[in-house]
Amino acid sequence: MSQITFPEFEYKRPDLDQLENAFQAVLVELRDAETVNDAIAAVEQIDSIRASVATAYNIGYIRYSINTRDSFYREEKDWFDTNLPRTEQWRVDYYRALLDNPHREALQKHFGDQLFDSARVSINTFRPEILEELQAVNKLSSEFTQMRGGAEIEIDGKTYNLSSIAPLEQVPDREKRKAASTAKWNWYAEHRERMENIYGEMVQLRTTMARKLDYENYVGLGYANMNRTDYGPEEVANFRRQVREHIVPIAQQLYEQQRERIGVDRLRYYDLSFRFPDGNPTPKGDPAAIVAHAEKMYQELSPETGTFFRILQDQKLMDLEAKDGKAPGGYCTYINEYQTPYIFSNFNGTSHDIDVLTHEFGHAFQVYSSRNQRPMEYNWPTFDAAEIHSMSMEFFTYPWMEGFFKGDTGKYYFSHLASAFRFLPYGCAVDEFQHRVYENPDLGNAGRNAIWKEMEAAYLPHLDYSDNDHLKDGTFWQSQGHVFNVPFYYIDYCLAQICAFQFLLRDEQDHTSAWADYVKLCKAGGSKSFLELVKLAGLENPFEDGVVKKIADRVRERLDA
The missing domain is CATH 1.20.140 (Butyryl-CoA Dehydrogenase, subunit A; domain 3)
Known part of the structure; x- marks a missing residue:
């Protein structure tokens, strides 16, 4: 290296x-x-x-x-x-x-x-x-990214972007977080027409490509582009069914507990990010202090992670803080000829700073561990397997959270685990939305928004947008970049979350065994298919009937405790 x-x-x-x-x-x-x-x-x-x-x-x-x-x-x-x-x-x-x-x-x-x-x-x-269609989709994707990266949202004389506004949506003062959330969604409302049209053009272009390549619609081409070799839409639909049956009811109980905890009559969209009456857990320290504790954490977790985090620091392979003009979100990518990963995020003073640091480090540690795999296809696994590494790393680092959160540590543990659990219905809603859209590519903007409202009713019935005309129209999906830029890349998070929960439960029982299987999984890279990697790591297949319920019940017990 x-x-x-x-x-x-x-x-x-x-x-x-x-x-x-x-x-x-x-x-x-x-x-x-x-x-x-x-x-x-x-x-x-x-x-x-x-x-x-x-x-x-x-x-x-x-x-x-x-x-x-x-x-x-x-x-x-x-x-x-x-x-x-x-x-x-x-x-x-x-x-x-x-x-x-x-x-x-x-x-x-x-x-x-x-x-x-x-x-x-x-x-x-x-x-x-299909070359012209690919080029056109790329240009639309860049336009979407630049539009969001250049967002300027003014509140009380200050200007925020889509990353830096997040802390304002988590303050105890309900009117202030409503104002922040409203300002953010007003920005989306102002850009709604162009965003909807960008996506509509993308759907048409992708459908045209699929038909030129003799697919019935883009669903088959989308799965092929995601390199899914051992499962298809039928298995995914069955997985989503299990989430609706076994996860959604528990998630709704968690939302009701949140409503009671923060003391509101109805849990509105601007309340969702506010988890505790005395405020959300936040990192105690500036970005430099966070990185310093992360270095200590990874040195103590294992020799491999300690050495690797030092490399990331020494070679300046991380850009972590939110800045004007910076693209929103977080990611890890790999620079092949230098055999180095790179971590990108937007620290904004919320607990998400720690989540993204552990999550993207999981990706980075995996690709570093498999950097010598050949051919280059094997440096990364498919997205579904790749997210196991990232989500599991969030759990493997639990013992060090007190160094980040101090007195907020207990709140962080509950909030993080509950958020991981509550994510599953949302992830499935995003996935089914995309299936429905590409199976019906001529619906138009209103038709796509109507599908999203159906998804919210099925997976996220707690949502209350009664005082926001923009969100009432079924437009929330427009804030999800994956929908635009990487079609069908979202159920991967849900499948991986069920696997990561298994690593959490195993780690509590026998850390040495769980960590050894995790490292084995990382070193395997993309040399096997998703289900083969799941088996290699000693995990249960999330598609199998009964697995989702079993994991849901065990995580629920842990949350109740």
């Missing part, structure tokens, strides 16, 4: 013409390989070419998202939006060469089944006929 810092990482726009010529030459070598060793060498060369493009993209994207107003990296992001889709043809050609290779059996034995299962699923996700 390189020891230079991220600001020193070289960014150079890739010469796609030159790289494509090199790629095609190696592809010929792969197809015509006389021996399996020749074929393996060709795969490794292809990996190297693809990694160089991914490296440039990720360095540029990180610097762009740190400051969406930076004209240079904004132009580079626009360039990638237009030009990166052409590399999809490289990937499809490569996968065909693998699947049709005369040495396929030996290659499969060398690299494992997952590469070939992924190739089979991905083989029909691109043809040159």
Whole structure:
């Protein structure tokens, strides 16, 4: 691993013409390989070419998202939006060469089944006929990101963005948090027409791509793009049913307890983020103090995590604080040629600062642990498995929370676990919403909003928007970036949460065993499918009937305690 810092990482726009010529030459070598060793060498060369493009993209994207107003990296992001889709043809050609290779059996034995299962699923996700649609979706996605990154919300003479306004929505004074929440949603209301139209255009473009690739609608193409090799919409629908039956009723009890706890007659939308009458748990210390305690925490958790957190600090591989012009949200990405992850977040003084630090560290620790996996497809698992690492890390770090929260620690434990539990219905609502939208792509804006209102009635019946005309119209989904930018990436969090709950319960019984299985899972990267990784980690399959109920009952017992 390189020891230079991220600001020193070289960014150079890739010469796609030159790289494509090199790629095609190696592809010929792969197809015509006389021996399996020749074929393996060709795969490794292809990996190297693809990694160089991914490296440039990720360095540029990180610097762009740190400051969406930076004209240079904004132009580079626009360039990638237009030009990166052409590399999809490289990937499809490569996968065909693998699947049709005369040495396929030996290659499969060398690299494992997952590469070939992924190739089979991905083989029909691109043809040159959909290039223009991909480019158009990318541009719309960037417009959406820039719109949210540039949000300016004025309250009492001060200007906030979508990240920094969050603490104001959690203050004990109900009128003040109502004012903050109303101001935020007024910003969404002002941009509603454009946001709805962006999404409507995206739905049409994705539907057009799906039909050009001979799918009935975008659902099948969306699942293929998510590389889901061992389950489909039927299994997901059954999982959502179990959440409705076994999770939603308990979640509603938690909301009712919250209403009683904070002393309001009805739990309105601006009350949801306020959990305790004397205020929410908040980190005690500035960002530097948070990072200092995180270093202590990871040194004590395990030798591997201690060494790794030091690397993140020394190489400046984190940008954690909210700033004007910074894209909202948090993520972890991977810079292939430097073999380094990067953590991006927006600290705003709420408990979410700690959640995102542990969550994204889980992603980063996983990809660092599997950085030497080959081919590059195996550095990351699919999103569903990847979220197990992140969500489980939130639980593995529980013993160190007192260092962050001091007297608020007890409130944090309850709030964090209850929030993880209450997330499941929301995550399923987002997922079913997307299925319904792409199964009915011609509905229009009002039709899509009507679907969201149905989802709220089924999964989130506690919601009360009676004094907000914007949210009453079924528009809350417009604040969920995944819906726009990564279709069908959301049920992954729900599946992973059921797995992470299992790690929590196991960790309490036998930390050594649970941690060993977690590290084993991280090192496996993406070398196996989702359900194979679940089995490898000694976890129960969340799709199996009865598993959701069993986990829900055990977590409920813990919350009651």
